[in-house]
Amino acid sequence: MNKLASIIIAAVLAIALLGGLAAMIGGGLLGTIVFIIGIPLAFxxxxxxxxxxxxxxxxxxxxxxxxxxxxxxxxxxxxxxx
Missing domain, CATH: 1.20.5 (Single alpha-helices involved in coiled-coils or other helix-helix interfaces)
Known part of the structure; x- marks a missing residue:
């Protein structure tokens, strides 16, 4: 039972880490696009x-x-x- 619980916890943490990484990359790309579009409008x-x-x-x-x-x-x- 302990092995099963540790595998499930590890899987949940891995999914959370991968989701966070994907959110950071996606947020970075979105930020880059907004920056590229926003700079000509701002200056x-x-x-x-x-x-x-x-x-x-x-x-x-x-x-x-x-x-x-x-x-x-x-x-x-x-x-x-x-």
């Missing part, structure tokens, strides 16, 4: 500046890669003609 000017900063970096990188590709094609074309 629209700061968020706009950050978004523009990263957009400028991304656009600059894309344009630089295109220019490098174009220069490489021109270089290879010039070498093929020789």
């Amino acid at each position: 629209p000017m700061s968020t706009s500046i950050v978004v523009l900063f990263f957009a400028a970096i991304i656009i600059r990188t894309v344009l630089q890669k295109r220019r490098e590709r174009r220069e490489m094609r021109a270089f290879l074309r010039d070498n093929d003609q020789d």
Whole structure:
């Protein structure tokens, strides 16, 4: 009887711990989503500046890669003609 009671108690505690862990993870994910949605609403000017900063970096990188590709094609074309 003691073994059965200890197994049941261990199972209940394990379920409670796993449920608590799931609640923490779920709460963390929910908090993250609310944070990501809430920051632009709370600080629209700061968020706009950050978004523009990263957009400028991304656009600059894309344009630089295109220019490098174009220069490489021109270089290879010039070498093929020789």
